[in-house]
Amino acid sequence: MSSDTAAATRLLDGVELPAAGTWKVDPGHAEVGFVGRHFMLTKVRGRFTGVESVVQIGERPGDSKVTAVIDMASVDSGDKARDDHLRSGDFFDASNHPTATFESTSVNWDGTAGTVIGDLTIKGVSRPVTLDVDYLGYARDPWDNDRIVFSAKGKINRENWGLGWNMVLDSGGLLVSKEIELVLEIEAIREI
Structure with missing residues (x-):
């Protein structure tokens, strides 16, 4: 472990x-994504490209x-018509609620894995969300930035945030799944 690495990481x-x-x-190196089902069969993936986030690592990981x-x-x-519908009042109502927020309320950590629980606010509605997080490691980039990498997953019922638009299919199923999987791949740079 180099002295640069030692400054950016520690053994616990x-x-x-x-x-x-x-x-x-x-x-530019953050994937804040979601996966839902269309016709209750096909996985539809999406992501948010505008994300600002800070990870404050405590002396104790918890x-x-x-x-x-x-x-x-x-x-x-990946589909303009679908994205426009997602921005509309049927879903995110982005013109009236331009941002969603997440703020952790507890962190439980063991080795390189943990659980982050926090309040996710969409359209003015706050609900708790649990994310299973894996710390994937450290890298120093060519511009001398210290980077850490995390992967996280969780599941939510979108209707809990007022994202209830749907259509009943002739077969009795729903056009859009209620359960949405959250998928995050995150690189964070150490602030000096």
């Missing part, structure tokens, strides 16, 4: 983890905090 109980401090998520602001108009599912 024999596991290399990020050093305590402020790590800002790099939006004292860490995460905050995020998501630009709801930045939704991108």
Whole structure:
């Protein structure tokens, strides 16, 4: 471990983890995505390209905090008509609720994996969300930035945030699944 690496990471109980401090998520290397089902069969993936987030790593990993602001108009599912519908009042109502937020309320950590629980606010409605998080490691980029990488997953029922638009199919199913999987791939840069 080089001295640069030692400054950016530390050993806790024999596991290399990020050093305590402020790590800002790099939006160019952040995938804040979701997966739903269309016709209850086909997976439809989307993501938000406008994300600002900070990970405050605590001296004790369980004292860490995460905050995020998501630009709801930045939704991108690869289909303009679908994205326009997602921005509309049927779903995100981005003109009246331009951002969603996430603020952690507790972090439970063991080795390189943990659970982050926090309040997700969409369209002015706040509900708790649980994310299963894996710390994937540390890298120093060619521009001398210290980076840490996390992967996270969780599931929500979109109707809990007032995202209830749907259509009943002739077969009795729904056009859009209620359950949405959250999928995050995050790189964060150490703030000095």
